[in-house]
Amino acid sequence: AQSVSQHNHHVILSEAASLELGCNYSYGGTVNLFWYVQYPGQHLQLLLKYFSGDPLVKGIKGFEAEFIKSKFSFNLRKPSVQWSDTAEYFCAVNVYSSASKIIFGSGTRLSIRP
Amino acid sequence: KAGVTQTPRYLIKTRGQQVTLSCSPISGHRSVSWYQQTPGQGLQFLFEYFSETQRNKGNFPGRFSGRQFSNSRSEMNVSTLELGDSALYLCASSPTTLQGGDGGYTFGSGTRLTVV
Numbered sequence: 001a002q003s004v005s006q007h008n009h010h011v012i013l014s015e016a017a018s019l020e021l022g023c024n025y026s027y028g029g030t031v032n033l034f035w036y037v038q039y040p041g042q043h044l045q046l047l048l049k050y051f052s053g054d055p056l057v058k059g060i061k062g063f064e065a066e067f068i069k070s071k072f073s074f075n076l077r078k079p080s081v082q083w084s085d086t087a088e089y090f091c092a093v094n095v096y097s098s099a100s101k102i103i104f105g106s107g108t109r110l111s112i113r114p
Numbered sequence: 115k116a117g118v119t120q121t122p123r124y125l126i127k128t129r130g131q132q133v134t135l136s137c138s139p140i141s142g143h144r145s146v147s148w149y150q151q152t153p154g155q156g157l158q159f160l161f162e163y164f165s166e167t168q169r170n171k172g173n174f175p176g177r178f179s180g181r182q183f184s185n186s187r188s189e190m191n192v193s194t195l196e197l198g199d200s201a202l203y204l205c206a207s208s209p210t211t212l213q214g215g216d217g218g219y220t221f222g223s224g225t226r227l228t229v230v
Binding site: 034036042043044045046049090101102103104105106107 | 147149155156157159162170172204206218219220221222223224
């Protein structure tokens with residue numbers, strides 16, 4: 001069965017530190033990849049998405065992600081985090097098959113120390 | 115334009131009761147998907163509706179059902195509630211089905227269901 005793994009459940013960083021959140025998926029066919037963010041008390045928002053083309057995708061608020069097909073990975077990065085980046089981050093995969101759906105990872109809680 | 119609207123925001127029900135949750139997608143969006151979010155399980159896919167037809171279904175028991183109306187609004191029903199059904203239920207809309215479109219969702223704020 002298809003699955004999405006986010007290895008870090010809780011990451012704690014200081015402001016201005018660099019961020020990388022890991023995401024791996026298990027599916028050999030065509031996929032679309034997403035990162036969603038859920039700020040405290042708010043709804044899920046799309047951070048960035050990959051469909052085709054340049055494997056380095058830039059999203060909102062300075063986030064970017066790199067799709068490495070050979071590693072089935074789509075890691076999220078930000079060079080310098082801010083306190084306002086405190087949130088839960090979800091990696092998600094849209095598997096193109098006869099019955100498509102978006103599968104979410106379990107999420108990574110990011111806490112930024114001011 | 116208005117976002118995805120879910121009602122009610124909060125709900126407390128007793129075990130054994132049934133509940134109906136409502137979702138109004140973004141105007142023009144024809145696909146509505148439902149997810150259950152819990153701290154232990156994360157986001158679990160329930161089902162997707164497109165043009166009043168269920169297109170896809172997750173691994174939930176038959177107590178969970180849904181429907182979509184001609185105006186794309188969707189309802190989700192859970193019968194014979196169990197304590198384990200306590201969760202945040204999220205609705206997400208997209209312009210087309212995941213297969214036909216760019217696959218991105220716009221989520222609502224969710225309905226927090228507590229079963230006591």
